Amino acid sequence: MTENSGSKSDVPDLIPARMLSEFAYCPRLCYVEWIDGDFVDSEDTVDGRFQHRRVDSKEDSIPREEFENVHARSLFLSGPKVGITCRIDLLEGDGERVTPVDYKRGEAPDIPGGAYEPDRVQLCAQGLVLKENDFQCDKGIIYFVRSKKRVQIPFDTTLTQRTKDLISDLRKIAEKREMPPPLQDSPKCNRCSLAGICLPDEVNLLKEMEAKGGSEKGLLGKIRRLLPSRDDAMPVYVIGHGHTVRKKGDILEIWSRDDGKVKEARLREISQVNLYGGVDISTPAVIDLMQRGIPVLHFTRGGWFQGISTGHTHKNVELRMKQFEWAMDRKRSLSVACAVVAGKIKNCRTQIRRNDSEQPKQVLETLDKLSREAKNASSTEKLLGIEGAAAEVYFGRLNGLLKSENEFSFENRNRRPPKDPVNAVLSYLYAVLAKEMFVTLLAVGFDPYLGFYHRPRYGRPALALDMMEEFRPVIADTVMLSLFNKRELSDKDFIQTGIGISLTSKAKKKVIAGYELRMDAEIAHPLFGYTVSYRRILEVQARLLSRVLFGEIKEYPAFNRR
Ligand code: SF4
Numbered sequence: 108m109t110e111n112s113g114s115k116s117d118v119p120d121l122i123p124a125r126m127l128s129e130f131a132y133c134p135r136l137c138y139v140e141w142i143d144g145d146f147v148d149s150e151d152t153v154d155g156r157f158q159h160r161r162v163d164s165k166e167d168s169i170p171r172e173e174f175e176n177v178h179a180r181s182l183f184l185s186g187p188k189v190g191i192t193c194r195i196d197l198l199e200g201d202g203e204r205v206t207p208v209d210y211k212r213g214e215a216p217d218i219p220g221g222a223y224e225p226d227r228v229q230l231c232a233q234g235l236v237l238k239e240n241d242f243q244c245d246k247g248i249i250y251f252v253r254s255k256k257r258v259q260i261p262f263d264t265t266l267t268q269r270t271k272d273l274i275s276d277l278r279k280i281a282e283k284r285e286m287p288p289p290l291q292d293s294p295k296c297n298r299c300s301l302a303g304i305c306l307p308d309e310v311n312l313l314k315e316m317e318a319k320g321g322s323e324k325g326l327l328g329k330i331r332r333l334l335p336s337r338d339d340a341m342p343v344y345v346i347g348h349g350h351t352v353r354k355k356g357d358i359l360e361i362w363s364r365d366d367g368k369v370k371e372a373r374l375r376e377i378s379q380v381n382l383y384g385g386v387d388i389s390t391p392a393v394i395d396l397m398q399r400g401i402p403v404l405h406f407t408r409g410g411w412f413q414g415i416s417t418g419h420t421h422k423n424v425e426l427r428m429k430q431f432e433w434a435m436d437r438k439r440s441l442s443v444a445c446a447v448v449a450g451k452i453k454n455c456r457t458q459i460r461r462n463d464s465e466q467p468k469q470v471l472e473t474l475d476k477l478s479r480e481a482k483n484a485s486s487t488e489k490l491l492g493i494e495g496a497a498a499e500v501y502f503g504r505l506n507g508l509l510k511s512e513n514e515f516s517f518e519n520r521n522r523r524p525p526k527d528p529v530n531a532v533l534s535y536l537y538a539v540l541a542k543e544m545f546v547t548l549l550a551v552g553f554d555p556y557l558g559f560y561h562r563p564r565y566g567r568p569a570l571a572l573d574m575m576e577e578f579r580p581v582i583a584d585t586v587m588l589s590l591f592n593k594r595e596l597s598d599k600d601f602i603q604t605g606i607g608i609s610l611t612s613k614a615k616k617k618v619i620a621g622y623e624l625r626m627d628a629e630i631a632h633p634l635f636g637y638t639v640s641y642r643r644i645l646e647v648q649a650r651l652l653s654r655v656l657f658g659e660i661k662e663y664p665a666f667n668r669r
Pocket residue numbers: 133134135136137139288289290293295296299300301302305306307
């Protein structure tokens with residue numbers, strides 16, 4: 108078994124020493140990385156790998172004057188009795204008396220003991236493994252690369268006992284399959300690459316709010332900024348027959364049959380590739396994208412989401428098991444369904460309150476009432492009825508949000524196929540939003556096909572449809588209103604097809620551009636206060652849902668614009 112291995116269905120026999128170090132730093136960090144299999148690189152981890160390259164290299168890159176009597180480098184060892192596996196950067200010594208040397212990036216800290224506890228524990232665990240393998244070992248060395256300093260760590264009784272206690276505690280937590288709670292207001296989270304997955308402040312806030320009966324009084328302002336607030340990588344859209352996507356080195360190229368190369372993008376700057384209608388993609392491009400974890404999404408010309416090409420799916424089996432457990436339980440499914448529908452109705456109300464110049468009192472009151480009813484609906488059937496009633500009220504008012512001088516109007520919501528330009532744009536945007544939610548859920552570790560409100564049907568991404576409910580008004584409807592009200596769409600952008608209306612290729616590009624602008628826009632999060640893009644908010648919501656399924660927070664907190 109290697110340092111990073113670990114079965115997802117059983118507790119691995121041996122704990123990697125590196126994980127023990129993570130556990131000493133933060134039990135939750137270790138759980139997320141080791142049990143859930145989630146890992147995100149940070150500046151520290153990238154730099155750490157770079158510094159390790161020297162010691163891992165067989166080349167003569169080690170400062171020899173500082174390391175006499177080198178026994179071995181990058182040595183993998185296991186100690187079944189102590190329950191640890193480890194990779195020792197460097198082993199010094201003569202005969203059977205050895206000293207493990209662990210490389211650490213950065214400066215040696217000026218603290219008693221000369222090194223932080225997680226580093227000392229990791230080294231001591233290596234010492235225990237060496238002893239089990241018949242070496243004599245009573246101390247280790249931590250070599251701090253930046254300050255070029257060797258710090259000697261004696262394996263005394265206190266450190267050895269602490270290391271053994273941590274091994275036993277970690278094993279218990281792994282067996283229980285219970286994620287430890289986030290640290291409270293800890294400076295450790297500031298440097299933690301998993302903060303965006305763990306959401307320590309957000310989860311702590313929601314737990315405190317639940318303990319206070321839902322009140323957020325005195326609690327806000329405690330949340331640290333979510334970083335990054337927006338994704339650096341962006342989606343690529345290729346629309347239209349006659350286009351081919353290829354890869355050349357680290358660049359993705361888009362070729363047109365008529366015009367040659369029309370666009371290119373660096374692979375590391377791409378988050379997803381969306382192909383609409385008859386676009387070819389080369390096998391090397393697909394394989395590289397898969398290896399980088401960049402999904403390729405396939406759509407019909409009309410925007411119907413047909414499927415996805417991805418690499419190995421997320422390894423978090425625990426989450427999918429929980430999802431199936433909840434989906435099979437009517438009461439628990441209903442609680443999530445009620446929260447998302449209530450959230451959606453609230454956002455419909457906000458849309459009208461913010462943009463309807465007449466401020467229709469009756470409509471606002473009705474939506475407020477329906478939102479509260481949705482929150483407490485006693486069955487899925489009742490919830491469906493409430494949602495239908497709210498949709499009638501909201502869409503009945505949507506025309507008032509289109510500027511009156513506009514050449515387009517909206518009577519009611521119709522689809523498959525849409526009968527008018529406004530509905531055509533809405534349908535197109537809802538499909539794009541559904542795929543966005545699909546990709547987000549997949550990345551977090553969910554099965555997007557198994558929902559809590561939308562019932563399973565072959566090929567239907569039910570959970571993606573559930574989770575996009577609250578975002579329909581704030582993302583899709585808002586983009587539609589903006590495109591029409593700013594006159595970015597005209598009659599020429601639509602084609603009458605006999606059975607309905609569809610968008611021209613040019614119009615689709617305009618709609619996608621409007622959508623992407625919205626997804627990348629940063630807003631102040633209504634509950635957590637920090638500035639964050641809509642795309643990141645989608646991910647935060649999916650992660651909060653996962654915390655609900657694991658019982659960390661009781662109720663799914665829908666995203667509601669104020
Ligand atoms: S963000 Fe904080 S609580 Fe969460 S895993 Fe990292 S260190 Fe632990």
